[in-house]
Amino acid sequence: MNQPNPLPSPDHMEISIGVIAVGLVTVTVGLLICMSMVGVLAGVILVGFGGLTVWSQYLATFRRDAWGALVISIQCSLITLFLLANLILWIMVRYWISGMKTVLNMATPMMMLGAVVGICLWVTVANWQWYWKLRKATQAGLIAPAWRHLSVSDLLALMVMIGVIFGMLNFVFKTMW
Numbered sequence: 001m002n003q004p005n006p007l008p009s010p011d012h013m014e015i016s017i018g019v020i021a022v023g024l025v026t027v028t029v030g031l032l033i034c035m036s037m038v039g040v041l042a043g044v045i046l047v048g049f050g051g052l053t054v055w056s057q058y059l060a061t062f063r064r065d066a067w068g069a070l071v072i073s074i075q076c077s078l079i080t081l082f083l084l085a086n087l088i089l090w091i092m093v094r095y096w097i098s099g100m101k102t103v104l105n106m107a108t109p110m111m112m113l114g115a116v117v118g119i120c121l122w123v124t125v126a127n128w129q130w131y132w133k134l135r136k137a138t139q140a141g142l143i144a145p146a147w148r149h150l151s152v153s154d155l156l157a158l159m160v161m162i163g164v165i166f167g168m169l170n171f172v173f174k175t176m177w
Contacts (some may be wrong), residue, residue, distance in 0.1 A: 005064075005142065005143065006064070006133055006134065006137045006142065006143070007064075008130060010065075010094070011126070012061065012126055012130055014019070015122075015123050015127075016057050016058075016060070016061035016062075016124050018123075019053065019054075019057045019072070019076075019123060020053075020054050020058060020161075022053070023051070023053035023054035023057065024050070024054060024161060024164050024165055024168075025050075025168070026046055026047075026049065026053065027046070027050035027051055027052030027054070027165055028165050028168040028169060028172075029045050029046055029050075030042075030043045030044070030045070030046030030048075030049075030134050031043065031047060031165070031169060032048035032169070032172060033046060034047065034048040035087050049075075051128045052075070053072065053075055054161065055068075055070075056068040056071040056075065056112040057072045057127075058157065059071075060072050060127065060130060060131070061130070061152075062157075064134060064143055065134075066131065066134040066135050066138050066143075067128055069127060069130050069131035069134050069135075070131050072127050073124065073128045073130075073131045076109065076120065076123050076124035076127050077124050077128075078119065079120055079124075080120040080121050081117060082122050083113065083117045083120055084117050086113070087110065087113050087114060087117055090106075090110065090113070091103055091110065094106055
C-alpha cells in the first residue's frame with residue numbers, strides 16, 4: 001500500500017550523508033585549488049560540481065524533491081561511468097604496454113579503484129531507486145510539489161556545511177604553514 005509521505009530508508013540516509021561529506025570535501029579541494037592561482041578553472045569546476053552534489057543530494061533526501069533526486073542520480077551515473085571507463089582504460093593500456101605482468105603488478109591500485117567504482121555503483125542505484133519512488137509518489141499526489149524557499153533548518157544546515165568547509169580549510173592551512 002502507498003505511504004502518504006514516503007521517507008528514505010536508513011541506508012539511503014547514510015548514503016546521503018556520505019555523498020554530502022564527499023561533496024563538501026570536493027568544495028574544499030576546489031577552494032584550495034582556486035587559491036593557488038595555477039588551476040583556477042579546475043578549482044571553479046570542482047567547487048561548482050561539489051556544491052551541486054551537496055545541494056541536490058540534500059534536496060533529494062531531506063526535502064523529498066524529485067528534481068534533486070534526478071540531478072544527483074544523473075551525477076552519480078556520470079561519475080560511475082567515468083571511473084569505470086578509467087579502470088578499463090588503465091587495464092587496457094597496462095596490458096598493451098607490456099603484457100599481463102604489469103597488469104598483475106598494478107593489481108592493488110586497480111582493486112582499490114574497482115572498489116570505488118563498486119561504491120559509486122551502489123550509491124547510484126540507491127539514488128535512482130529513491131528518484132523512482134519519489135516520482136511515483138509525486139504522480140500519485142502523495143507528495144506536495146517541492147517548496148523552493150529556504151526554511152530555518154535549511155539555513156542552519158547551510159551554516160553547518162560552510163563551517164565544515166572553513167574548518168577543513170583551517171586545518172589544511174595550519175598544517176601547511
